Amino acid sequence: NIIFLFFGILYNVEPFRFKNTFLIDVLLEAANNPLRFLMGWSILIPNYYPPISIVLFFWLVGCFLMTMKRYSEYNFLSKRIDPTKYRKSFKTYNSQNLFDLSILYSLLSFFFFAIFIIKYKLELILLSPVTCLIYIRIFKISQKKNSIIMNVEKIYKDTKFVYLVFFSLLFSIVLLQ
Numbered sequence: 450n451i452i453f454l455f456f457g458i459l460y461n462v463e464p465f466r467f468k469n470t471f472l473i474d475v476l477l478e479a480a481n482n483p484l485r486f487l488m489g490w491s492i493l494i495p496n497y498y499p500p501i502s503i504v505l506f507f508w509l510v511g512c513f514l515m516t517m518k519r520y521s522e523y524n525f526l527s528k529r530i531d532p533t534k535y536r537k538s539f540k541t542y543n544s545q546n547l548f549d550l551s552i553l554y555s556l557l558s559f560f561f562f563a564i565f566i567i568k569y570k571l572e573l574i575l576l577s578p579v580t581c582l583i584y585i586r587i588f589k590i591s592q593k594k595n596s597i598i599m600n601v602e603k604i605y606k607d608t609k610f611v612y613l614v615f616f617s618l619l620f621s622i623v624l625l626q
Contacts, residue, residue, distance in 0.1 A: 469536075482511030502561045506561040516551040517598050525595065586610050
């Protein structure tokens with residue numbers, strides 16, 4: 450909880466306010482993903498540390514999702530107002546570099562996911578196609594006119610996304626047997 454508070458201060462409070470800083474805004478905000486994962490891990494498996502590959506996977510997935518959110522916001526706002534009036538970091542971001550960064554984060558996250566799979570449970574490699582479909586679905590969602598990715602907590606409204614995640618969870622359970 451102290452780390453969440455610390456990151457929250459870095460992200461939101463002057464003189465830091467990294468919310469307004471290119472790249473750091475996404476990297477810092479996405480750090481909440483592995484922090485939540487680590488808290489859950491420490492409750493379930495308190496005597497062992499998780500593999501760094503899965504921690505980096507969660508962090509980079511968070512970077513991917515945050516960048517897709519920025520991408521959708523930028524494209525939505527740029528048709529209506531100057532996007533920098535909404536988010537100062539949009540002075541440096543643009544539609545192209547946000548899309549490029551999202552590809553980078555998706556590839557890096559998948560890379561660490563693959564490392565985890567190869568090292569710990571090779572059968573999970575069969576999840577790769579559905580995992581790719583989930584990434585593709587997020588790309589498609591983010592390109593819609595009034596994308597729900599701008600309010601990521603509403604992503605459950607995209608039934609295709611929900612089905613893909615549900616299928617991947619069921620398939621993971623089967624593969625872990």
